[in-house]
Amino acid sequence: MKRINEYKKLFGVEKGLELKTLKKTYRDLVKEWHPDKFQDGDVLKEEAELQSRKIIDGYHFLVSIAPETIAANLPAYTETINNSGIADYVHKGLLLEITFQDGSTYEYFGVSKQVYIKMINTDKLNRFAKRNIFPKYTYRKTKRTLEQA
DSSP states (O other): OHHHHHHHHHHTOOSOOOHHHHHHHHHHHHHHHOGGGSOTTOHHHHHHHHHHHHHHHHHHHHHHHSHHHHHHHHHHHHHHHHHSOEEEEEEETTEEEEEETTSOEEEEESOOHHHHHHHHHOSOHHHHHHHHTTTTSEEEEESOOGGGO
């Protein structure tokens, strides 16, 4: 959740994420912070390089959790969570990363340690996730596949 809020603040997004608005803001920020705008040796050039990387990462991240992206990918996501079992999972802070048997990996944001403990202690992992994880948390698909894990 911290990462989501940080990027929303960077892009000036309050509530809804509209791709058109996000793209315009992204372009404006890149123009403002592009490293080529600064001379070699300028103190601001290093800051611009860091800031531009952050802007690019933030844009790709926010696009991946935008409602339009979620809606476009919903059929594939529904197919995965309904027909492919959980192959592996990792919990880091408030991030739960689940890899499915079909090779797709999704990140779920805001999953507390208490929910994770309940999940690992259940004897019906897929059922627990379908009731307590999938419908309740913001998610995004990552590019990782089972072979890379």
